[in-house]
Amino acid sequence: MARKYDKELLQKLKEKETVMDYHGVQVLVKNLPDCDEKGAMDPRLYADMKKQLRILGFMPKGLLKMDTSEKGLANLRTMFNGIKSVPCVEKKIHIEHASVEAEDGYQIPVRIYRSESTKEHRPVLYYIHGGGFFGGSPDVVEESVKMFVEKTDLCAVSVDYRLAPENPYPVGHKDCYQVLKWICSNADTLHVNPEQVFVAGDSAGGNLTQYCTTRSWEDGKHLVKGQLLLYPTLNMAGIKDEYFNPGMEQFEMAPKQKRGLSKMIGMFGGMTTGLKPILGTDEVNNDYLNPYTRDASQNPPTFLTVGEHDFLKIETLGYGVKLHNAGVDTRIVLYKGFGHAFFDNTGVYPQCEDCIEEMGKFIFSHCG
Numbered sequence: 001m002a003r004k005y006d007k008e009l010l011q012k013l014k015e016k017e018t019v020m021d022y023h024g025v026q027v028l029v030k031n032l033p034d035c036d037e038k039g040a041m042d043p044r045l046y047a048d049m050k051k052q053l054r055i056l057g058f059m060p061k062g063l064l065k066m067d068t069s070e071k072g073l074a075n076l077r078t079m080f081n082g083i084k085s086v087p088c089v090e091k092k093i094h095i096e097h098a099s100v101e102a103e104d105g106y107q108i109p110v111r112i113y114r115s116e117s118t119k120e121h122r123p124v125l126y127y128i129h130g131g132g133f134f135g136g137s138p139d140v141v142e143e144s145v146k147m148f149v150e151k152t153d154l155c156a157v158s159v160d161y162r163l164a165p166e167n168p169y170p171v172g173h174k175d176c177y178q179v180l181k182w183i184c185s186n187a188d189t190l191h192v193n194p195e196q197v198f199v200a201g202d203s204a205g206g207n208l209t210q211y212c213t214t215r216s217w218e219d220g221k222h223l224v225k226g227q228l229l230l231y232p233t234l235n236m237a238g239i240k241d242e243y244f245n246p247g248m249e250q251f252e253m254a255p256k257q258k259r260g261l262s263k264m265i266g267m268f269g270g271m272t273t274g275l276k277p278i279l280g281t282d283e284v285n286n287d288y289l290n291p292y293t294r295d296a297s298q299n300p301p302t303f304l305t306v307g308e309h310d311f312l313k314i315e316t317l318g319y320g321v322k323l324h325n326a327g328v329d330t331r332i333v334l335y336k337g338f339g340h341a342f343f344d345n346t347g348v349y350p351q352c353e354d355c356i357e358e359m360g361k362f363i364f365s366h367c368g
Contacts, residue, residue, distance in 0.1 A: 206232020
């Protein structure tokens with residue numbers, strides 16, 4: 001199936017990119033390729049979400065709260081587990097299914113991706129899907145991972161970690177770290193370089209990625225060459241500081257879209273605090289669920305990306321500043337006109353493909 005956009009838009013994204021200063025840190029801004037209105041949604045995204053935004057605009061705030069009942073969770077999982085990408089990867093990608101034994105004996109499913117031209121003993125991408133810790137799957141991001149392999153000729157591994165609330169925190173976190181250790185200890189079998197393991201994840205997967213990195217240096221192993229955090233969940237406790245003081249005034253929105261967009265940002269922003277009962281813990285202000293407040297100096301080179309209208313934008317940019325100030329090699333990319341979870345839309349929006357290319361550039365820039 002062909003992309004839903006002209007590939008010329010991909011080139012225009014690069015031609016129109018700019019750099020902005022954010023608290024002394026450079027942020028690469030990916031402006032809309034075919035729209036110059038400030039605060040406007042990407043025209044393709046707006047066309048897909050126009051009806052939803054209109055409904056949200058007229059809904060009272062009380063109805064926008066996260067429903068954590070059994071039925072509510074089932075509905076959210078249906079939404080989070082939907083496949084939005086379209087098949088557009090042209091190169092043959094081989095997918096091998098394997099399992100990794102968890103600490104409690106559970107067999108954690110993993111998928112290993114290679115192209116016919118993947119070279120041995122090169123870097124490897126370990127990708128952790130998002131979904132609020134209770135939803136999502138490797139299926140949701142599979143086309144995106146395949147496109148990454150197609151564009152880089154690198155090996156990639158994805159994990160189907162156990163989800164809450166059936167498996168409360170920290171089960172899923174430990175699963176992800178166990179797979180990281182497995183990748184490194186089986187590098188010869190996987191034909192990858194154990195010194196060049198890059199971990200990436202989106203949303204909750206970004207939190208799980210940071211957990212893997214943190215546990216790695218806590219254990220004195222330093223297994224992660226670099227981490228790629230895509231609109232990550234980093235400040236679940238909502239701790240405010242000079243870089244994180246969220247408010248609608250920090251989101252530029254086109255007038256005709258402002259009502260629906262503001263409701264959407266507020267709705268998803270409230271979901272973070274609603275995760276406590278799902279995770280099975282009230283202690284979200286710890287080093288792992290709330291890495292935003294932890295000393296950042298031991299982190300490896302870090303890539304961060306987020307959308308202009310993402311409810312996680314403020315903490316993502318703030319974390320980037322903290323990493324930079326701690327001496328960490330940090331790259332931040334901001335996509336104008338987008339909200340949350342654009343990485344799940346390979347073949348639908350050119351920004352997803354561009355993000356995959358930026359991820360590849362980041363990895364190769366740190367591999368000598």
